[in-house]
Amino acid sequence: MISVEQAESMILSLVHPFDADRNREVLELPDATGRVLAGSIASALDFPHWDNSAMDGYAVRYADVQACSAESPVTLEIIETIPAGYQPQQTVLAGQAARILTGSVMPDGADTIVIQEETQREGNLVTILAAPQPNAFVRRRAAFYQAGSPLLSSGLRLQAPEIAVLAAAQCAQVPVYRQPRVAILSTGDELVSIDQPLQPGDIVDSNQYALASLVAQAGAIPLRLGVVRDEPEALKQAIANALDRADMVLSSGGVSVGDYDYVEDILAALGGTIHIRAVAVKPGKPLTVATFASTLTPSHPHTPPPLLYFGLPGNPVSALVTFWRFVEPALRKLSGLPEPTWKPTFVRAKTRVALRSDGKRESYLWGQLHLVDGLYEFNLAGGSHSSGNLINLAGASGLAIVPIGQTHISSGDSIQVMSIGSALSKAF
Numbered sequence: 001m002i003s004v005e006q007a008e009s010m011i012l013s014l015v016h017p018f019d020a021d022r023n024r025e026v027l028e029l030p031d032a033t034g035r036v037l038a039g040s041i042a043s044a045l046d047f048p049h050w051d052n053s054a055m056d057g058y059a060v061r062y063a064d065v066q067a068c069s070a071e072s073p074v075t076l077e078i079i080e081t082i083p084a085g086y087q088p089q090q091t092v093l094a095g096q097a098a099r100i101l102t103g104s105v106m107p108d109g110a111d112t113i114v115i116q117e118e119t120q121r122e123g124n125l126v127t128i129l130a131a132p133q134p135n136a137f138v139r140r141r142a143a144f145y146q147a148g149s150p151l152l153s154s155g156l157r158l159q160a161p162e163i164a165v166l167a168a169a170q171c172a173q174v175p176v177y178r179q180p181r182v183a184i185l186s187t188g189d190e191l192v193s194i195d196q197p198l199q200p201g202d203i204v205d206s207n208q209y210a211l212a213s214l215v216a217q218a219g220a221i222p223l224r225l226g227v228v229r230d231e232p233e234a235l236k237q238a239i240a241n242a243l244d245r246a247d248m249v250l251s252s253g254g255v256s257v258g259d260y261d262y263v264e265d266i267l268a269a270l271g272g273t274i275h276i277r278a279v280a281v282k283p284g285k286p287l288t289v290a291t292f293a294s295t296l297t298p299s300h301p302h303t304p305p306p307l308l309y310f311g312l313p314g315n316p317v318s319a320l321v322t323f324w325r326f327v328e329p330a331l332r333k334l335s336g337l338p339e340p341t342w343k344p345t346f347v348r349a350k351t352r353v354a355l356r357s358d359g360k361r362e363s364y365l366w367g368q369l370h371l372v373d374g375l376y377e378f379n380l381a382g383g384s385h386s387s388g389n390l391i392n393l394a395g396a397s398g399l400a401i402v403p404i405g406q407t408h409i410s411s412g413d414s415i416q417v418m419s420i421g422s423a424l425s426k427a428f
């Protein structure tokens with residue numbers, strides 16, 4: 001059995017990220033929220049576009065006002081009013097000023113803004129009551145960004161700030177990576193769909209919903225392929241079909257040592273290379289990872305990269321935990337996001353209650369992360385921590401980690417907690 005860290009690095013090394021040229025689409029800017037930029041963006045515009053005023057006041061020549069004060073004020077002639085969006089028509093000469101509003105273009109000749117509060121106005125005369133700093137409140141052209149330099153880098157996830165920058169730079173259409181298509185299969189004779197009446201022994205296929213939700217949250221497209229019976233031929237066809245349609249395949253169930261756990265044999269029979277059969281993680285031990293030569297774009301002149309297959313354990317909590325710990329990083333890498341964002345987010349937290357493990361596997365215990373006076377605290381979910389109990393997983397925002405070899409962590413101790421869901425942002 002390999003360690004969690006070994007599995008994580010092996011999985012990441014098996015992922016070939018989308019190619020920015022071959023796996024891109026162009027979207028209208030309002031449709032691009034949450035998508036990943038495929039290619040760097042530069043702008044032909046300087047930001048600010050012109051020297052402009054940061055305040056409402058008067059544009060003056062510093063030399064005229066540098067010595068003034070309330071006791072010895074200086075009076076200047078106002079030659080023009082410059083509202084936002086207006087191109088100044090006149091040059092400010094010695095002894096002159098222009099009335100200017102926030103964001104308006106600086107007139108030629110002026111180099112400094114005196115804020116309105118330090119002036120007195122009478123008709124077309126303004127008296128300056130305090131000496132400003134040289135160049136005060138002038139926002140210089142290109143001070144924020146110089147035309148032609150890199151504006152946004154490839155791999156950035158587009159959220160409101162990036163959308164604002166692209167809009168300001170007049171990028172109405174943006175190149176983004178296409179979303180990975182992730183096929184989801186549930187295996188098991190006991191599984192029924194959400195609307196089917198339950199017979200004795202039946203269980204609703206909740207993993208299909210959970211995994212589709214996780215895939216969508218990760219910015220990919222879930223293909224919900226439904227339930228496959230524990231029957232080798234049916235399973236073989238279903239897996240082959242999933243491999244044909246997707247960039248990544250997730251199945252749940254059928255990966256342990258039971259009589260009807262066929263997944264691993266079928267992956268091998270279909271020509272897959274099995275890289276991982278078990279990981280020292282609880283829950284999630286029988287995680288199976290394989291690669292297949294991709295069949296998605298056979299007509300393409302380039303050989304498509306191999307396709308990743310995750311055989312997740314069927315227990316509902318095991319399926320979710322292995323997704324968060326192993327699948328999500330792989331999806332982030334595949335999606336074109338940069339390396340610092342691939343791995344999960346871990347924080348140090350103080351556990352409010354004692355934590356236990358058998359010490360044989362790295363254990364992930366679900367609960368809630370709270371920020372208390374700027375420090376994280378972890379509260380274990382009440383009730384059973386069986387990997388079959390998905391009920392108390394609801395509301396969880398963190399997974400407390402008990403390392404291999406450790407059987408007891410006392411309440412109040414500092415622990416490592418993996419953030420799940422949107423508890424902590426992945427964006428940077």
Ligand SMILES: Nc1nc2c(c(=O)[nH]1)N[C@H]1C(S)=C(S)[C@@H](COP(=O)(O)OP(=O)(O)OC[C@H]3O[C@@H](n4cnc5c(N)ncnc54)[C@H](O)[C@@H]3O)O[C@H]1N2
Pocket residue numbers: 186187188190191203204205206207208252253254255256257258261283284285286312313314315316318387388
């Ligand atoms: N003798 C051993 N038995 C088991 C071992 C072991 O090492 N030796 N490992 C255990 C561990 S750990 C796990 S985890 C499970 C994994 O089992 P499988 O991946 O083979 O999953 P199944 O046997 O098909 O199902 C397990 C459990 O999960 C329920 N399930 C399955 N699919 C779904 C679904 N789509 N939605 C909701 N629930 C699902 C299923 O009904 C079973 O209750 O194996 C242990 N056994």
Ligand code: MOO
Pocket residue numbers: 281282283284285286313315318387388
């Ligand atoms: O790994 Mo299993 O997921 O312990 O129940």
Ligand SMILES: [Mg+2]
Pocket residue numbers: 253254255256257258260261
């Ligand atoms: Mg089984």
